[in-house]
Amino acid sequence: MNNIVGIINSTIEECSYKKIKELLELINYKPKKNKLFLKPNLVTDEPGESGVITHPKVIESICDYFLDLGYDNIVIGEGSAFFYKPHHWEYILKSCNYEYLKKRSEIKILNLEEKNIDREIYHWKYGKLKLPKIINTHEYINIPTMKTHYQTQVSLGCKNQKGLLLLKDKKMFHKKNLNDYILELNKILKPDLTIMDAIYCIEGNGPAKNPMSHSLELNLLLASTNTIALDNACCEIMGFDIEKIPYIPKVKFQSKGVAIEKVKTNFKHPTWITYFDNIGRYMAEKACSGCQIAHSQMMRKINFTEELNKKLDNLKNRYQNIYLIYGENPDLSEIPLVDDIKIMCLGNCVKKFAKKNNFPWISGCPPDYHKMIAFLLEEVME
Ligand code: SF4
Known part of the structure; x- marks a missing residue:
């Protein structure tokens, strides 16, 4: 793991396996495992253009890139906070336009809230957590979207890992100390790669759509094998002071590709x-x-x-x-x-x-x- 963050321009129309190749070559990424697990953000029933969820075209482009490398076993998984019952899950896949991915034979989509998901115990600062086994057996790629969040200011790579938790643990994180729990979670969970979908983003009172949050089209993709370095780069682009975000440690990183100064955007900050x-x-x-x-x-x-x-x-x-x-x-x-x-x-x-x-x-x-x-x-x- 190093602190290099790759940044490229891409509109949703341009997004394809070629763009993913260009991005991953910037950071010289080489997968180590022969099976792939992709973790998007599917928090609610919005289309990709809203910026609330990871756009399905980004996921499809990543799948195509790895299929081209010879992978034939790709699993996409998410544990949505509210849409966890089977009929809710089908509804969210439809609303987020992920259904067509399910039709491809090489791709399997998992609802991580299902009882039959294999989980193993992780020991951490606050005791024990049950996390999906697949993040160890497969190359684990974390694919968040760039958003503001009324409780944590930003929702990026570190926060996206919360979707791996059981529903009861998600609630517990909020009840105890959300910032510190996410910080500690990221000490025990290190994705092999994090790709940030910053094509459509959310500013203001994110992470969902409401009259005080707005979709922004930034047309960027970022990647790093170090989630914290990637989140540091995102905060700089969004105009957030990393020192004021308790769950993302400040780290030095090296950006490659598009210069951050050229794409800095002052996102509206959230209010309570x-x-x-x-x-x-x-x-x-x-x-x-x-x-x-x-x-x-x-x-x-x-x-x-x-x-x-x-x-x-x-x-x-x-x-x-x-x-x-x-x-x-x-x-x-x-x-x-x-x-x-x-x-x-x-x-x-x-x-x-x-x-x-x-x-x-x-x-x-x-x-x-x-x-x-x-x-x-x-x-x-x-
Ligand atoms: S844990 Fe509290 S905030 Fe969360 S759903 Fe239950 S009542 Fe609402």
Whole structure:
């Protein structure tokens, strides 16, 4: 492992096995194992052009490059935080346009949340973790996308490894200390190669789409055998001070290919509260993506249902601001207190806070989004 980071320009149309070859030759990468495991980011049901997920064309180009080298056994695997049940998984593959990859005989796609995935125990600072065996038996290629994140500021190569965890451990990471847990995870997990899909990216209140996050077209691909060096290079491109990101150690790296100065872009930095008109979604530091996705599902359902949308408008008109709070120990001082305010708490993690402050609360981990809709719109329901 060395600290060289390769950077090339590529639009999505140009992205092909030739571009991957050009990128990997820059860092002189030579795979050591004869089977391949690719770990993209498939966190939610968005198309590749959103920047939220790893674009399927990038994955296809990587597959084509390795097939050309003689590989005939390629496994793509992801453990999505919310879309873990079999029908959810099929839905996410369809929404993210990954279904066509499944039709290729040399490629297998695995839902890492399935019970039959072989896992082995890793010992780490916080005890034991069960991680998929495939990251050892296969050449492990980590393929994140370049995004901001409202809790960790950025979501890059180090953070993408969290998708290998069991769902219960993903939640535990958030509940304990997300930054330190990701830092420690990256001490025991070293991908053989990390390829960053920075063709489409997310700025603002990432990592998902919302009114305060935006897709950016950067048209870059980066690669390194050192994930931390790669994340350092990405932070420099995005305009984030690496010293302020607790889970990515600052390291010296050498970039090859496109000069970083030429592609530096000041990404909008994330904030704790995301506003949907006058409704603020406040995800406390320890909230996990389960509640984040449940919130998105609730808002999407309301937006696409005329009757519910009207009710939401009625509710919005009654208050200057409405805040929906998720996650353990939220900090009330983060909320701009106005006279005409309504605060509602959602999910098991925020129960104590809700009871203490006498705010309305709904249970669930995460709460069912249909019940969340009824809870939110209760006072304007007939
Ligand atoms: S209640 Fe929500 S934030 Fe808390 S662990 Fe469950 S899904 Fe995550």
